[in-house]
Amino acid sequence: MLIAAALLGDNVNYFVGKFFSDFIKSKEKILFLKRSHIQQTEDFYEKHGGQTVIMARFVPIVRTVAPFVAGAGSMQYAKYITFCIVGAVLWVTGITSLGYFLGNNEWVKHNFEKVVLGIVAVSVLPMIFGFVKAKFSK
Numbered sequence: 001m002l003i004a005a006a007l008l009g010d011n012v013n014y015f016v017g018k019f020f021s022d023f024i025k026s027k028e029k030i031l032f033l034k035r036s037h038i039q040q041t042e043d044f045y046e047k048h049g050g051q052t053v054i055m056a057r058f059v060p061i062v063r064t065v066a067p068f069v070a071g072a073g074s075m076q077y078a079k080y081i082t083f084c085i086v087g088a089v090l091w092v093t094g095i096t097s098l099g100y101f102l103g104n105n106e107w108v109k110h111n112f113e114k115v116v117l118g119i120v121a122v123s124v125l126p127m128i129f130g131f132v133k134a135k136f137s138k
Contacts (some may be wrong), residue, residue, distance in 0.1 A: 002096065006057075006088040012066040013105030014080060017071025033100075042073040050075075057087040060123050068103050 017024075028035055045052050056066035070080050102108045108115050 013067035014071035017068035053083035054087035
C-alpha cells in the first residue's frame with residue numbers, strides 16, 4: 001500500500017508538470033520556479049538519466065519537485081515510470097526496514113531526537129554540497 005501511495009503521488013505530480021509544461025516554460029518565473037531551474041534540472045536529468053528519479057526519492061524537497069520537473073521537462077513517461085517504480089520500492093522497503101530494525105534499539109529509543117536530526121542533516125547534505133559547488137564554480 002505504501003509503494004502504491006508513493007507511485008500515485010509521484011505520478012500525479014508528473015502529470016501536473018506535464019499539463020502545465022508549456023505555461024511554465026513561457027514564463028520567466030512562477031512562484032518559486034524559475035525557467036532556469038527547470039533547465040538546470042533537465043540538464044541534470046540528461047547527465048544522470050533516470051537515476052535522478054531514484055535518488056530524488058531519498059532527498060526531502062527534491063522528492064517533491066523532481067517528478068513535477070520530469071513532467072514539465074522532456075522526460076518520457078515510459079522512462080520515468082520505470083525509475084519511479086524502482087525508486088518507490090527501494091524507498092518504502094528501505095525506510096520501513098530501517099524503522100523496524102532500529103525501532104527496538106535502546107540507543108535509538110533514548111536518543112530519538114538526535115536520530116531524527118541526524119537523518120534530516122544527512123538528507124539535506126547533497127543539496128548543501130550542490131549549492132556550495134554551484135556558487136564556487138562560478
